[in-house]
Amino acid sequence: MRARTRKARRSTAVSLLLGPHARRSGLLTAGQSYVNAGAYSGEFGMSNTSTLDIGLVGAGAAAVCLIDALSRRNLPAGSLTIFEPSGQVWRGRPYQSDLEVVRVNAVPQDMSIRGGDDQHFAEWLTARGLMVGGPAVLPDPRSGAFFVPRALYGDYLEQSARAALTRLAADGWTVRLIRDRVVGAEAGAEVVLRTGANKRYPVRTLILGTGAGSPADLYGLSGAEGFVAEPYPVARTLSTIDPSATVAVIGSGLTAVDVALSLAHRGHRGPIRFHSRNGALPGVRQRPIHHQLREFTPARFREAAASGERFRLRDVLALLERELVLAGESLDRVVAEMRSVGTEDPVARLRRNLDEVDEPSRALRIVQQAVPEAGPDVFPLLPEAEREAVLAEHHRALMSLCCPMPPLSGAALLALLDSGRLELVPGLGDIRAAGRGFVLTSGDRTDRADVVINAVNARFGRINGAAGPLIDSLTRAGLVEPHERAGIHVERATSRAVTAARPQPQVYALGDLAAGSLFFTFGVQSLADRAVDIADTLTNETLAPATDRGVLLSA
Numbered sequence: 001m002r003a004r005t006r007k008a009r010r011s012t013a014v015s016l017l018l019g020p021h022a023r024r025s026g027l028l029t030a031g032q033s034y035v036n037a038g039a040y041s042g043e044f045g046m047s048n049t050s051t052l053d054i055g056l057v058g059a060g061a062a063a064v065c066l067i068d069a070l071s072r073r074n075l076p077a078g079s080l081t082i083f084e085p086s087g088q089v090w091r092g093r094p095y096q097s098d099l100e101v102v103r104v105n106a107v108p109q110d111m112s113i114r115g116g117d118d119q120h121f122a123e124w125l126t127a128r129g130l131m132v133g134g135p136a137v138l139p140d141p142r143s144g145a146f147f148v149p150r151a152l153y154g155d156y157l158e159q160s161a162r163a164a165l166t167r168l169a170a171d172g173w174t175v176r177l178i179r180d181r182v183v184g185a186e187a188g189a190e191v192v193l194r195t196g197a198n199k200r201y202p203v204r205t206l207i208l209g210t211g212a213g214s215p216a217d218l219y220g221l222s223g224a225e226g227f228v229a230e231p232y233p234v235a236r237t238l239s240t241i242d243p244s245a246t247v248a249v250i251g252s253g254l255t256a257v258d259v260a261l262s263l264a265h266r267g268h269r270g271p272i273r274f275h276s277r278n279g280a281l282p283g284v285r286q287r288p289i290h291h292q293l294r295e296f297t298p299a300r301f302r303e304a305a306a307s308g309e310r311f312r313l314r315d316v317l318a319l320l321e322r323e324l325v326l327a328g329e330s331l332d333r334v335v336a337e338m339r340s341v342g343t344e345d346p347v348a349r350l351r352r353n354l355d356e357v358d359e360p361s362r363a364l365r366i367v368q369q370a371v372p373e374a375g376p377d378v379f380p381l382l383p384e385a386e387r388e389a390v391l392a393e394h395h396r397a398l399m400s401l402c403c404p405m406p407p408l409s410g411a412a413l414l415a416l417l418d419s420g421r422l423e424l425v426p427g428l429g430d431i432r433a434a435g436r437g438f439v440l441t442s443g444d445r446t447d448r449a450d451v452v453i454n455a456v457n458a459r460f461g462r463i464n465g466a467a468g469p470l471i472d473s474l475t476r477a478g479l480v481e482p483h484e485r486a487g488i489h490v491e492r493a494t495s496r497a498v499t500a501a502r503p504q505p506q507v508y509a510l511g512d513l514a515a516g517s518l519f520f521t522f523g524v525q526s527l528a529d530r531a532v533d534i535a536d537t538l539t540n541e542t543l544a545p546a547t548d549r550g551v552l553l554s555a
Helices: 002-018 059-070 120-127 150-170 254-265 298-306 313-326 329-344 346-355 363-381 384-403 409-419 465-476 511-516 523-542 546-554
Strands: 042-044 053-057 079-083 176-178 182-186 191-195 200-203 203-207 245-251 272-275 423-425 426-434 438-442 445-451 450-455 496-500 504-510
Touching: 002 191, 053 059, 053 191, 059 079, 059 150, 059 523, 079 200, 120 150, 150 409, 182 465, 191 203, 245 254, 245 426, 245 445, 254 272, 254 409, 272 445, 298 363, 313 329, 313 363, 313 384, 329 363, 329 384, 346 409, 363 384, 363 511, 363 523, 409 423, 504 523
Parallel strands: 053 079, 053 203, 079 176, 203 504, 245 272, 245 450, 272 423
Antiparallel strands: 042 176, 182 191, 191 200, 426 438, 438 445, 496 504
């Protein structure tokens, strides 16, 4: 009778946290429930005294990957406190409810939140009959691949998070969701987190998953009438723009593409211009292939790191070339494409990329698979001077190559360019508000715009502004060390924060905060892999005998 009572109490607590609609069907497995997490705050699970006491700051895609990884480990019941002040729990900035034209740029196999299971998202789609019908998930007509709307991917994130939370609750974990921002921290035997409401939460392990935040206001336009500081969700931010207005979009990457396609979808008639420093557009994703990496593998680089081996950039390129040669391909194709980013007219390159969606060569597709998979393991092995050189000389080309847009998006963008409705303006130097509009200077050229939309890359070169007070506090406490490139210093193998060249056993960073150390932290695939690293580290330390645990913590 007592066991039945405890089970009933736990079920009731789960329902309270998951929300008022917890009995709806729709999660990944039968009997679990789908709810809107945007409006709840609460706690579920049974209280416990486990040494696993985790504070997770941020509840976006990175958090979903981590919670899923924790829920699938053989861990003793612990406590998990999640802090997220925004209304987009689990979806984060990119995957809110939005227009269907705003799509992810990767196929389902590359969007799984479960490390080691690249079919998880594809199976989620198939289970709901979405892969074979409905206008939102029709295959790309040029590549045959599925690029789902971002909002649909957000549904997957929400439901995956709730499935993982339900598994943790069933295993006896206590989970709390705190709808408040963490603004400070104090070091000690526990890390004491302080929220904006001045409440304190002690945790033994702190995991930072704060994301990139909104784009930086590079030109000081905040507050100016007609300036759109944050483009997402475009269904809301673009809804009040006059259809005949002249629109200037800052940037020419994937976010800018989303903005242009969304404006066209809404029937915008006025001119649209991409103003950026270089005018480069994302590449176009080719028809997917399956390639089993043989030489350029994460395992090879992890073994090298464990043995203290270092790599020069020429060694990395030699391994990549060998990978391609074994597949009957040449590195020359990759080099030529990377060079084209800075030398070929962007519209001509876009047109060529669309024509090459089905090209016989697999070289680009192999590199697009190898770099995200092994990149976080390769980058820390390079000498610092070569890391800086890669970013200074090849960052733009790497992003264009490894973060391409779907062919359908590329074709729609080309149609806008060919029709004259969209123009690329490189050489952006300055933007200033002027009366009821803006003046943009690009070299000797001056343009006026009624509306300016901020679509710069929110990710690299800065810390999420909302997370700034917390990072500053952790820095003063000696728990993290800001990285000169971006985010904080982290250890590659475990994602632990590093200070004075030593890993901190209490603090981990997942996602954009690790970009300075690992660079290749973009993409769900990287988040899922790093989440597995963190979950494995916590598992090994928790299950190790006390004597071994002391060795692990001091390593």
